[in-house]
Amino acid sequence: MRECEVCGATDYSVIMAKERMFGLGGSFEYKECNSCKGLFLLDIPMDLGSYYPPNYYSFKEYLASNPLSKILKKLRYKAFKSRVSLRPPSYFDWLDHLNVNEKSRIADIGCGNGQLLAELSYCGFKSLEGYDPFLHESQEFDGFSLKKIDFFDIEDKYDLVMFHHSFEHIPDPVRCFEKLVEILNPRGEALIRVPVTDGKVWKEEREYWFQLDAPRHLFIPNTKSMKVLADRFDLELFNISFDSLDSQFWGTELYKREKSYMGTDIRKEFSKNELLKFKEKADQYNELNCGDQACFYLRKK
Ligand SMILES: [Zn+2]
Numbered sequence: 001m002r003e004c005e006v007c008g009a010t011d012y013s014v015i016m017a018k019e020r021m022f023g024l025g026g027s028f029e030y031k032e033c034n035s036c037k038g039l040f041l042l043d044i045p046m047d048l049g050s051y052y053p054p055n056y057y058s059f060k061e062y063l064a065s066n067p068l069s070k071i072l073k074k075l076r077y078k079a080f081k082s083r084v085s086l087r088p089p090s091y092f093d094w095l096d097h098l099n100v101n102e103k104s105r106i107a108d109i110g111c112g113n114g115q116l117l118a119e120l121s122y123c124g125f126k127s128l129e130g131y132d133p134f135l136h137e138s139q140e141f142d143g144f145s146l147k148k149i150d151f152f153d154i155e156d157k158y159d160l161v162m163f164h165h166s167f168e169h170i171p172d173p174v175r176c177f178e179k180l181v182e183i184l185n186p187r188g189e190a191l192i193r194v195p196v197t198d199g200k201v202w203k204e205e206r207e208y209w210f211q212l213d214a215p216r217h218l219f220i221p222n223t224k225s226m227k228v229l230a231d232r233f234d235l236e237l238f239n240i241s242f243d244s245l246d247s248q249f250w251g252t253e254l255y256k257r258e259k260s261y262m263g264t265d266i267r268k269e270f271s272k273n274e275l276l277k278f279k280e281k282a283d284q285y286n287e288l289n290c291g292d293q294a295c296f297y298l299r300k301k
Pocket of ligand 1: 035036
C-alpha cells in the first residue's frame with residue numbers, strides 16, 4: 001500500500017483516465033487520497049514531453065503591446081492603486097491580495113510565453129523572471145526575462161513566486177513546497193493557481209473532468225491537501241478564492257461526447273445560450289467554493 005505523499009493516509013481510490021485534450025488516448029492511473037483528497041498520477045510516462053506537442057497553448061509567442069497601449073496599461077494600474085479602476089484585468093485582483101510593489105522580485109513558474117510578465121512590466125514592475133523547462137531557449141525581453149530552467153534548479157530568491165496552472169504539472173508536491181520555501185525571501189509570498197478536486201464537476205463526472213488532463217496533470221490538490229502542505233512547511237495559507245471557468249462544463253461535456261479539445265469548435269457544439277449559462281454557472285460554483293480551480297495565497301511566517 002502506497003501512502004499519500006501529502007498527508008500520509010493509506011486509504012485511496014483508483015481512477016483510470018485517458019488523454020483527451022489532443023485525443024491521444026492511452027490509459028493513466030490516478031489515486032485519490034481518501035483523506036486529503038489529493039489526486040496523484042501513479043506512473044509518470046517516460047515520454048511526458050511528447051504530451052506537450054507544438055500546438056500546446058503555452059507555446060504561442062507572446063503579444064507585445066504597442067507603445068500607446070503600454071502607456072494606457074500603466075495608467076490603468078496607477079488608477080487601480082488609487083482605487084478608481086473599472087473592470088481591472090484579473091492579475092490586478094491577485095496583486096491586490098499580495099504585499100508586492102514595483103521593486104519586488106517576482107518569479108513566474110511555468111511562464112509559457114511570458115505574457116503575464118510582459119503585462120506586469122507595462123504596469124511598472126521591474127524585476128520579473130519566468131521559468132519554464134519547455135521553452136525552446138532562454139530569452140531576454142524589454143522588462144523581463146524567460147529562463148529555460150527546471151523549477152527544482154532555480155537558484156535565485158524571490159519576494160513573490162507565482163504558479164499559474166503550472167503546479168499541477170510538477171512532479172512531487174512535497175518536494176515542490178520544499179523548493180518553494182527555499183526560493184522565497186523572508187516574508188515572501190506565493191500565489192498558486194491550480195485545479196482542485198473540490199470541484200463539483202470532478203465529483204460528478206470523474207474521468208471526464210476537463211481539468212483532470214491526463215497525463216499532463218501529475219498532482220491535483222484539494223483545499224485540504226493545500227492546507228496540509230502549508231502546515232508541513234510552516235507557511236501561512238492566508239487566502240483561498242475559487243476562479244473556475246465555463247470550460248469546466250463545456251470541456252467536460254466534450255469529453256463525455258468522446259471529442260478532443262483540440263480540433264473541436266465549441267461554438268458548433270453548443271448554442272450561444274448554453275455557453276452563456278456555463279459562464280453563469282461557473283460564477284455560482286465559485287461563490288459556493290465548488291468550482292474546479294482556485295487561487296491559494298501563502299506567505300512565509
Ligand atoms: Zn492525502
